Amino acid sequence: MSKEDSPRMSRRDRRHRALKDAAIEIFFEHGYHAAKVSQIVKRVGVAQGTFYLYFEGKQQLFAELISDFLELFVSTVAEWEPEEIDSRRVLRQELTEVGLKLTEVLLDNKKVTAIFFRESQAVAPELNELIRHTYEMLLAMLTDFNRILYKRGLIADMNFRLLATMTVGMVERVIVERIVHDTLDEAEPQEIVDHLIMHYLAGTTDIVDETLS
Amino acid sequence: MSKEDSPRMSRRDRRHRALKDAAIEIFFEHGYHAAKVSQIVKRVGVAQGTFYLYFEGKQQLFAELISDFLELFVSTVAEWEPEEIDSRRVLRQELTEVGLKLTEVLLDNKKVTAIFFRESQAVAPELNELIRHTYEMLLAMLTDFNRILYKRGLIADMNFRLLATMTVGMVERVIVERIVHDTLDEAEPQEIVDHLIMHYLAGTTDIVDETLS
Amino acid sequence: MSKEDSPRMSRRDRRHRALKDAAIEIFFEHGYHAAKVSQIVKRVGVAQGTFYLYFEGKQQLFAELISDFLELFVSTVAEWEPEEIDSRRVLRQELTEVGLKLTEVLLDNKKVTAIFFRESQAVAPELNELIRHTYEMLLAMLTDFNRILYKRGLIADMNFRLLATMTVGMVERVIVERIVHDTLDEAEPQEIVDHLIMHYLAGTTDIVDETLS
Amino acid sequence: MSKEDSPRMSRRDRRHRALKDAAIEIFFEHGYHAAKVSQIVKRVGVAQGTFYLYFEGKQQLFAELISDFLELFVSTVAEWEPEEIDSRRVLRQELTEVGLKLTEVLLDNKKVTAIFFRESQAVAPELNELIRHTYEMLLAMLTDFNRILYKRGLIADMNFRLLATMTVGMVERVIVERIVHDTLDEAEPQEIVDHLIMHYLAGTTDIVDETLS
DNA sequence: CATGAATGAGATTTCATTCAT
DNA sequence: GATGAATGAAATCTCATTCAT
Known part of the structure; x- marks a missing residue:
């Protein structure tokens, strides 16, 4: 990209x-x-x-653009090392880092981001499959990640796949509003990321760590 | 519709x-x-x-379909009476009701829902404006709602617009996964709605009401 | 009409x-x-x-309109009695009368007149034939009339058909300018008719009658 | 062309x-x-x-054809040098030349000529404006020309614009009959031109020059 | 006589893609 | 590799006319 x-x-x-x-x-x-x-x-x-x-043609070029975008997105959010996360504090640190990185990357690629969210699904069935596949991968990854967090006592028990889905949705809509429509622009990236994390990590029972941090 | x-x-x-x-x-x-x-x-x-x-033509028909959908969506989520919400419990009840109603309505209109999320933005700029306008309205409404909840001590202080944005995102992605892609289908609507509410209401300090309910 | x-x-x-x-x-x-x-x-x-x-249809209605117009036109210009024309003075009187009558009739039917000259030939071949036939008739009539005038010594010898053709042209263009485009509107009908007659009767050798009148 | x-x-x-x-x-x-x-x-x-x-499309092609035709027509009739015309004889010579040239040119372009007179006005309002504009120009030119002739004593005093209009009409109808409908075909171009000139120059008082020529 | 919803033929035009130079 | 003229498939939309009520 x-x-x-x-x-x-x-x-x-x-x-x-x-x-x-x-x-x-x-x-x-x-x-x-x-x-x-x-x-x-x-x-x-x-x-x-x-x-x-x-x-090969107009459509293939478009597919290439979307494919590049997905790769960029995935490589940005998937570069952490879950094993190192052993406390709520580290988790927050990691998530913040990813969030800020993602913000930066997408702001650098505003137009492709806009194109992706606006019409990537309305071009060709083959492309939809690629996109769908990427979402599935992302969701699976996040679901697993959630399960790990649960096992380490960092989040409560719940439907981890559902949590992953909601998280993806939150992030997507925030991206669209912030990057594509330039709303939310009075909010600092840090603030945005904090809110996302807070609602992602909702329902935790880890009150102690929470109050300590 | x-x-x-x-x-x-x-x-x-x-x-x-x-x-x-x-x-x-x-x-x-x-x-x-x-x-x-x-x-x-x-x-x-x-x-x-x-x-x-x-x-008038193919495009106007499409616009009519999308317009119908937006109207249906808005009328479904916007029919509550905020003034009656005075406790966390009532809030949950109301949200649950809306969530279940929305699920039902969208399941009844799976195909338009899919069409809307897949390509409504890739057809015509005029239509995009209508959609954008509806989102703005929805976000403004939710933001106000959040502010009211805060004033009643039902949620913590935060960026209410941001919360609204994230909430919309969560709901959207869950809709797309559940209604359009038939994933999450092992989850009961009730479970889904519960999760959405939990993460929407994250960060609340209202521990008392919480433990009572 | x-x-x-x-x-x-x-x-x-x-x-x-x-x-x-x-x-x-x-x-x-x-x-x-x-x-x-x-x-x-x-x-x-x-x-x-x-x-x-x-x-019967749009085209037949148009044909009816044009047919009405032609009939009106022909009946207006063809109502004289050539046998009574025995002097240049009577000729002028008759022509003037016809000219003024035609002006009046066409001014009363400006729009059909405009339609006729603008596009009557561009609608249907059958209609063109009717129009063509009317022109032929008109030209033949005028040619005969010219021949009679010549025999009575009222105009010089020449190509009578050609004279008829030119006369029709003069009249037509004057009609179009005066009736359809509203130019020449500072000219009185009488003046117009006088000019037409003068140039129609050009080349006459009847100097005597001319100077007397 | x-x-x-x-x-x-x-x-x-x-x-x-x-x-x-x-x-x-x-x-x-x-x-x-x-x-x-x-x-x-x-x-x-x-x-x-x-x-x-x-x-650009069928209509623009048609407009191009008509525009070409008008240009051809105007450039053919407008290439004389009025200042050189100082006698009735020269005038006749010049007019004859133009008349014969026009006949030749239009015979070379019979079909466009037919198209022009048959339906150029029935295609598009924009085109009508171009045509109208050309007529206005032609009429203004001829009117001026007539005025000059009068000043040089070559024609009598009269409504010069009216004369111009009649002249255009004579020529047009003769063209239509001769070129488009193939009537008048027994008449030589020279004869036609002579008749046109005679009736154009009708009403002149310049008897002397006339008898001399 | 009157209605007006339905018909359906078919022409214009666009633009991604090809291929001879 | 580069060019750009030529291709041609195909879809939208119009509107005079019909006909069942």
């Missing part, structure tokens, strides 16, 4: 990148269906046919 | 309803862009031109 | 007349092809189907 | 020309409204979409 136009990139890679960047702009401005390949190539300044030297 | 084909409906209303129902099927199966007006009219068994006696 | 809504007319005739009048308005405003039957019936306040009780 | 398929024309220009020529045929045969783009492309042997690489 990195967009830097490093001189180390080959001519081919640079052009590939340029087309993707242009596509992001156009998709963001007009939406996938209203966006025309002709607009994308015009923005980059290459011929219509050139487009097909770099992508 | 009611779909019953009551004999009280005029001939015109019945046909209007039939076309909408067929459209829901087709949009659900193929998605907005792949759906053809010809498929819709064929399913109802009327001529192509008849469609345009009832709708 | 008479438009008066006399009480002597039967209900049927009144409605027929009303539809024609409405059609004239609509055709004038939008042109034949852009005019819709629905607009015509709406203006009269009858149902769509009623239209077809009075006319 | 030139139709020659010169090898100097670019590939693009040749195809543009070919499409226009085919369109002229089709419009001539069926009329604007009955003419189908599919017929035009079929005649040229290109794909349907190709048409839209060269024209």
Whole structure:
């Protein structure tokens, strides 16, 4: 997902990148269906046919964009080491760190983020499958994580899958409002993350640790 | 949004309803862009031109569907009387009731629900505005509601808009998983609603009422 | 072509007349092809189907309008008695009379006149034939008339058909400018008619009569 | 308006020309409204979409045709040098020349001429404005010309605008009969032009020059 | 006579993709 | 690799006309 136009990139890679960047702009401005390949190539300044030297087609380019986004998202939220989390305090620290990192990454990629949440599901069934698969993975991961937290006494017993689902929802909607619609902009990332964590960790019985922290 | 084909409906209303129902099927199966007006009219068994006696066009029909859905959603979640809520217990009762009602309503309208969450934002900018406007309204309402709960000592002090946003997110994702993707189906509506409420009401200090209930 | 809504007319005739009048308005405003039957019936306040009780269709109605107009035109210009014309002075008197009468009649029917000259030829081949036939008749009549004038020594020898053609052209263009486009409106009908006659009768050798008159 | 398929024309220009020529045929045969783009492309042997690489649409193509025609017409009749006309004889010479040139040009473009007079006004209001504007220009030019002739003692005093209008009418109708309907075909162009001039210059008092010539 | 809902043929136009240069 | 002209499939929508009530 990195967009830097490093001189180390080959001519081919640079052009590939340029087309993707242009596509992001156009998709963001007009939406996938209203966006025309002709607009994308015009923005980059290459011929219509050139487009097909770099992508199989409009849809495949879109899929590539979404796939990049999912990878970026997953790699950002999935880089922690659960085994090190042994106290409520460490948990909060870790979650805060992930939350702030994610905020930063998504703010750096506002337009793809917007594209993803706005219409990634309305383009092609194949793409929906990829997205669905990623969600399943994320949910499974979070569910497992919740179970671990429970075993370590960090959260109460409950439906862990449900908790994972709700958590994903909270985060998604906050992203959409904050990153895509620019509401919630008076709230600091730290504040947002704190609220998310508080409601994620609701219903815990670990009163002691809570009062101590 | 009611779909019953009551004999009280005029001939015109019945046909209007039939076309909408067929459209829901087709949009659900193929998605907005792949759906053809010809498929819709064929399913109802009327001529192509008849469609345009009832709708200005494919897009306006879609907008009508989404508008209906939003109205249904809002009217379902917005029918409570905040003034009667004076205790944690009543609050839970009310929320549970709304949650169960919403579950029922959305299960009755699975396909429109799926259409809404899958691609309502990827059709037309005008429609996006309507949707956005509805979200703003919903968020404002919930924010106010949260503020009232706080004043009555039912929740802690916090960023009420943020809480509203997260709540909407939790609910949305749970809807999508449960109603649209048929995951979480081993969870009873009651369990789901309980979890949602628990995490919505997280961070409360009202320990007393809590232990009593 | 008479438009008066006399009480002597039967209900049927009144409605027929009303539809024609409405059609004239609509055709004038939008042109034949852009005019819709629905607009015509709406203006009269009858149902769509009623239209077809009075006319075979849109095209036949148009043809009726044009046919009426041609009849009106021909009957206006063709009512003289050539045998009585035995001097240049009488000729001028007769021509003046016809000219003024025609002006009056066409001013009373501005919109049909405009419709006729603007698009009567662009509707249907059958109609073109009728129009063509009328022109042929008119030209033949005028040609004969010219020949008679020549025999009586009122005009010089020349190509009488050509003279007839030019005369029709002069008159037509003057009509279009004066009646349809409202240019030439500072010129009195009398002046217009005088000019037409002068150039129609050009090349005459009848100097004597000329100087006497 | 030139139709020659010169090898100097670019590939693009040749195809543009070919499409226009085919369109002229089709419009001539069926009329604007009955003419189908599919017929035009079929005649040229290109794909349907190709048409839209060269024209914005059927209507714009028609407008281009009419615009070409008007330009051709105006450039043919407007190329004289009024200052050189100092005698009735020179005037006749000049008018004859223009008349013969126009006849030639229009005979070379019979079908567009027919299309123009048959239905150019029945296609689109925008086009009507262009046509009207051209007529106004032509009439103003002729009116000025008449005034000059009068000042030089070549024609009598009269309503010059009216004379211009009548002249345009004579010419038009003669064109329609001769070029479009193939009547008057036993008359030589020279004869036609002579008659037109005679009636155009009617009412002159310049007897001397007349008898001399 | 009157109604007006329903019909359905079919033309225009778009644009992703191809391929000869 | 690059070009960009050409392709052509296919879907929307219109509106004169019909006909059952």
